[in-house]
Amino acid sequence: MPEPMNPADIAASATRAGFFQDVVVAASRLLHDEKASERERRALRQGSKLLRIAATSDAVLLQSTTQELSEASATLAVIRAAGTDASDARYFQQLSSAIQGALRGERTDSVMARVNMVRELFLAVNEASLDASIRFEQERQSSPLPMPVPVNSSS
Amino acid sequence: MRHLTALYDAVESHVRSRRAEFLTLPDEASRIGGVIEMRSLVRWAQELQSSLTWVDAISDPPLDLGTKYFIELAARRLITPDVDLVLVPAADSSYATYSDPYRKIVSEWGNPATIEGDRVTIVFLPRREQRSALLHPLILHELSHAVCSDHGLTRRALEKAMKRKRLRKRFGQAAEAVKARDNVVDQEAALTVAAGLRSWTEEAICDAIASFYLGPTYLYSFVVEVLGGNIDRSGSTHPPPRKRIALMLDHLDSLGWAPIMSRYAGPLDEWLRHSVANGPAYSEERDFLVWMLETTASDLRSLVGRQLDSHSLTPDDAVLEEIDELLAAGIPPAQSHIGTIDPRSVSLGCWLHALQNAGGDITSLPLAADASGIEGLLSKGLEMAALVNAWD
Numbered sequence: 001m002p003e004p005m006n007p008a009d010i011a012a013s014a015t016r017a018g019f020f021q022d023v024v025v026a027a028s029r030l031l032h033d034e035k036a037s038e039r040e041r042r043a044l045r046q047g048s049k050l051l052r053i054a055a056t057s058d059a060v061l062l063q064s065t066t067q068e069l070s071e072a073s074a075t076l077a078v079i080r081a082a083g084t085d086a087s088d089a090r091y092f093q094q095l096s097s098a099i100q101g102a103l104r105g106e107r108t109d110s111v112m113a114r115v116n117m118v119r120e121l122f123l124a125v126n127e128a129s130l131d132a133s134i135r136f137e138q139e140r141q142s143s144p145l146p147m148p149v150p151v152n153s154s155s
Numbered sequence: 156m157r158h159l160t161a162l163y164d165a166v167e168s169h170v171r172s173r174r175a176e177f178l179t180l181p182d183e184a185s186r187i188g189g190v191i192e193m194r195s196l197v198r199w200a201q202e203l204q205s206s207l208t209w210v211d212a213i214s215d216p217p218l219d220l221g222t223k224y225f226i227e228l229a230a231r232r233l234i235t236p237d238v239d240l241v242l243v244p245a246a247d248s249s250y251a252t253y254s255d256p257y258r259k260i261v262s263e264w265g266n267p268a269t270i271e272g273d274r275v276t277i278v279f280l281p282r283r284e285q286r287s288a289l290l291h292p293l294i295l296h297e298l299s300h301a302v303c304s305d306h307g308l309t310r311r312a313l314e315k316a317m318k319r320k321r322l323r324k325r326f327g328q329a330a331e332a333v334k335a336r337d338n339v340v341d342q343e344a345a346l347t348v349a350a351g352l353r354s355w356t357e358e359a360i361c362d363a364i365a366s367f368y369l370g371p372t373y374l375y376s377f378v379v380e381v382l383g384g385n386i387d388r389s390g391s392t393h394p395p396p397r398k399r400i401a402l403m404l405d406h407l408d409s410l411g412w413a414p415i416m417s418r419y420a421g422p423l424d425e426w427l428r429h430s431v432a433n434g435p436a437y438s439e440e441r442d443f444l445v446w447m448l449e450t451t452a453s454d455l456r457s458l459v460g461r462q463l464d465s466h467s468l469t470p471d472d473a474v475l476e477e478i479d480e481l482l483a484a485g486i487p488p489a490q491s492h493i494g495t496i497d498p499r500s501v502s503l504g505c506w507l508h509a510l511q512n513a514g515g516d517i518t519s520l521p522l523a524a525d526a527s528g529i530e531g532l533l534s535k536g537l538e539m540a541a542l543v544n545a546w547d
Contacts, residue, residue, distance in 0.1 A: 008255070008256045011199075011259035013195070014199040017199075028182050058323070059326040063314075063317070064349065066353060073347075123184060130191060130198065137198075137202070
């Protein structure tokens with residue numbers, strides 16, 4: 001029987017799922033010209049920051065938290081698996097900028113097309129994260145060797 | 156129990172509010188997302204339920220009373236004076252710490268006021284080493300993760316490191332190496348290096364805190380723990396033990412411990428110094444991360460020295476000699492002729508006595524750690540020293 005996970009990590013994963021969903025809903029509301037709640041708008045702003053991190057490849061990343069680094073990694077992995085051209089940092093910058101623009105009230109075709117891409121992206125990331133955690137748990141349960149207990153490194 | 160009640164209240168409140176929100180979702184994509192989130196919640200609720208088994212340890216602590224007092228004192232000094240410590244025996248082979256495991260859920264989904272002011276730290280120790288008193292100093296490293304988190308030490312260390320031009324340049328080179336090796340894009344490679352740098356920095360800080368707080372005791376416990384494996388094997392989150400030992404030796408030298416280490420276990424001391432001076436070259440991002448640890452070692456030392464301030468243990472020949480005499484006479488060391496003894500000196504005195512009796516070379520380390528006689532004296536000595544200090 002493997003050791004249980006840190007409840008704080010469980011909480012982080014569960015709230016991350018809620019955050020991804022909030023980004024999806026907020027993007028949908030923008031696309032339908034509906035009013036987003038303050039929490040959904042906050043999730044969009046965080047989503048924009050995450051995409052900016054995903055667009056970065058230099059030491060400025062050290063200013064990001066462990067959770068932000070992990071979320072950006074997960075996002076990139078999903079995009080790569082989906083075959084999107086993630087090698088172009090401009091792709092993420094454009095998505096991030098589109099969110100910022102939409103939050104300011106911009107509704108051009110190009111902004112809305114990118115908001116749609118953001119929605120699809122976070123929907124896919126949420127599902128992929130869930131699938132990965134289920135796969136990980138199945139492997140953990142069937143592993144004959146004890147798994148390492150996650151060491152607290154939250155920051 | 157208050158935390159558990161707050162946890163379940165928070166989960167119930169969250170699910171109820173999300174259910175209400177899902178009724179207003181604007182389109183199919185949002186509804187699909189809602190289903191994904193609900194599946195996630197079920198998945199994590201299942202995981203959370205299994206994590207509650209260790210709460211049993213509250214009523215059945217795994218450590219002897221002396222060690223319990225010892226660890227609690229360290230937690231109060233280093234984390235916060237009113238910390239609530241829960242020690243849990245784990246089937247796993249490594250030590251670990253969870254800090255305030257339920258706070259995040261309660262804060263985000265429930266009523267944080269119900270647990271306001273509480274500070275809970277859960278420490279796991281391998282069940283097979285439950286009775287290995289000389290290895291329990293390893294718990295200090297785990298407590299140090301809570302110190303890093305509470306006092307922003309990792310963030311401060313990284314901010315300082317970021318100011319080094321050479322470090323920023325070598326970061327880019329390391330990311331290039333990862334990119335070529337793993338066939339990933341620039342950003343993924345950079346994220347890998349950044350995550351490694353953050354983790355390794357925190358591990359180095361935790362080792363430094365344990366070394367400053369305990370003196371050579373932590374080094375000896377650590378070496379016993381890693382000696383059976385490959386001391387050059389590093390992970391994405393942990394530096395190679397050889398490099399960690401080198402940094403610990405540097406910290407201890409800077410604090411003036413070298414003469415004592417040499418006197419009680421000279422051959423072991425020489426072996427360790429020789430080993431760390433003859434390590435292999437590391438490749439790709441590991442080479443950068445090892446270089447980073449060496450480059451920032453003095454900054455980390457200053458950071459930890461300032462953080463611990465008067466809680467750093469300073470060498471005291473006279474006390475250690477007196478402890479040695481008491482142990483030789485089979486007396487648990489708790490009080491010297493000049494007054495109380497710091498429990499940390501009791502722990503160190505036991506290590507030095509056991510090492511000396513076992514020959515003081517590298518083979519004496521596992522022998523000392525397994526010596527049942529010394530463990531009884533250590534456990535009782537810690538318990539009595541805690542009482543004497545409390546009385547004083």
